[in-house]
Amino acid sequence: MIDHKATLMDEKDFWRNEKVAFLALATVKGVGFWTIHKIAQARLGFKDLLKEPEVAGVAKPFIDAGVEGVKGQEQLWAVGLAEARRLASNGITMLFKDEPGFPAKLRSIPDAPEWIFVQGNLENLRRPAVAIVGTRKPSEDGLFLTRFAVAALSRSQIVTVSGLALGIDQIAHSESIRYRIPTVAVLGTGILQDYPKGSEKLRSEILLAGGTVITEYLPSQSYSAENFVRRNRLQAAIGDVLIPAEWKVKSGTAHTVKFAHNYGKRIVNLCLPDANAISPEITFSQEIYGATTLTIPFDVQALVAIAQLIKTDVEPLPSTQGSSPVASPSLNRQETSGPQEPPTAEPDLFSPGELDSRQLPLI
Template identity: 50%
Template sequence: MTDFSHKRWKLEAVAFYALQTIKGVGFHTLNKLAKGGVRFHDLLFSTDVEYFQKTLGIVYADEDIKEPQDWVIIQNAYWAIGMEIASSIGKQGIGVIFNEQDAFPPQLRAIQNPPMWLFVQGNLNNLYKPSVAIVGSRKTSEDGLWLTKYIVSALADTDVVTVSGLAEGIDQKAHIESMRFDVPTVAILGTGIDSNYPKGSDKVRAEILQKGGTIVSEYLLKQSYSAENFVRRNRIQAGLANAVIPVEWKIKSGTAHTVKFTKDFGRHLLMPYLPKSINNKDELLSVQSFEKGKTFMIPQEGSALMDIIRNFKSDEFHLVDPKSVQQLPFDLD
């Protein structure tokens, strides 16, 4: 662990929650500060109000801070808000892991443009196990759904975790089949972790948690969706997993971003397809042109695909042993 103690990281989290409630302070501002090495707790309790405003890009009205004590009152009010948020989300088993903490997945720390924090709900240990990201179209066909079920069912009784994005279509199918076959699953969101998106996904999400799965997001609390958010989300799916399996996708699609990130990060890219497929030649060529890309006709080459996946080991990314990482207590006791 860094020079921050476990207690200090908790205080850092409270300050982080508080700062994101300030009008005009959003994801990009806090992300830039974190990349610059700014500690949120130190910033919140800076005695220099001018530095505070300049750093966050905000301006207080003159009447708000007439005396030094006025600034102290404002700081304490922010802190109280942060504590209230920490208590509320902590009761839901939600907390934040910062990039510098030992508990942060090391494979994500090493990617280009790594997340500076992750909100996590559920079983933290799933983030340290070998995993495959199963991704694909929201508009699915029966073939795509069948391939997803085939792949997930073959992961039963292995130590491999599935990763996907909770979106309608292939993503939700990957999560649902994972739970059916008792395969731990991780959902990476493109919104704040406290958002119900896509609408109606709350039941799937609740079942993921009940079955020992994990919900993850880098976005701020209450942050809504956007096209940019989902592209950024896709890099986390590719970065977290040993391999990405695009089941049903097109060269020009959201899944194509995940495929690109997979190549950028040097992960395995494994694409299953059915015999006599005629509509995915461009996608097959895209995968085959990548050094770590392989395509597999299913079911004829299914065993070859699964042999690759079953051979993934936790030490491929020099992952920490889940038993050595304390399950983070997200309460403030």
């Protein structure tokens, strides 16, 4: 008879070790996001890589950083352990794509993140959601439409999603908090970064109100134009419906609209009476992406109805009850094809107590 409990504990230990090794690797100068991303896609074990960096072509950065021999490996491991404790002390969870508990909405997209860092309520990433995004320099009309949309959705039992950027995004978050709607902020930086400057208060309010902050970037990674474009795909993936409240055909929001279309999400434009004729982005998204356009306030019931049509069966939180063990990635990390059964083991949440008690030996 298979000891399911022991197998699940082995699985949990494996992922805990992989996270510490990942965080250790992320501190090595010359080893950045894309290097680690390639390692993850190649399904190379991060803990094994610390002992054999040449396998992934990172031997030179290790040597340059003075990480040589068993002693150097142990010192680097200790750095990773300290990083894990720091994240845990801030209530930050890390999940790999292949790990039990990784949100299905993110795993299902073709360019799924290899890992995510999450602060706050992980369950929000599984709930029906409306993404509300737009320009950093909104007009009065854009601000009005954003506030109107959030208020109209306040009784729909949904989650809102946006990017914490200045303008439409921050209004979407703050109005969600006002109406007690859990809201998800998708960052274009590492989760330990304060960006945009001055957003820390709103971010704290999001978390206190039961919301969520998420990113795929390394904990201390700074911003870049490329990061924000990639970030936009996660907003589109988490949202079941996308509302681009105010945007231009050539803009950051346009990337989010395209991602939403590619992922089969419904796109809903909002406009004031007679504004449709002077908004090229509305015509563009209707013709290219099959977007729906609602005139506010006349179509408010249609807006509410669209929210109600979102799949109402929330993806359940993972449970260990009656579950079968997940095959250990240390034994089987190759890519699989076709639909996969949702994993059932609970996610490891980087408990500081567990980290302290286990010590996670490198060898």
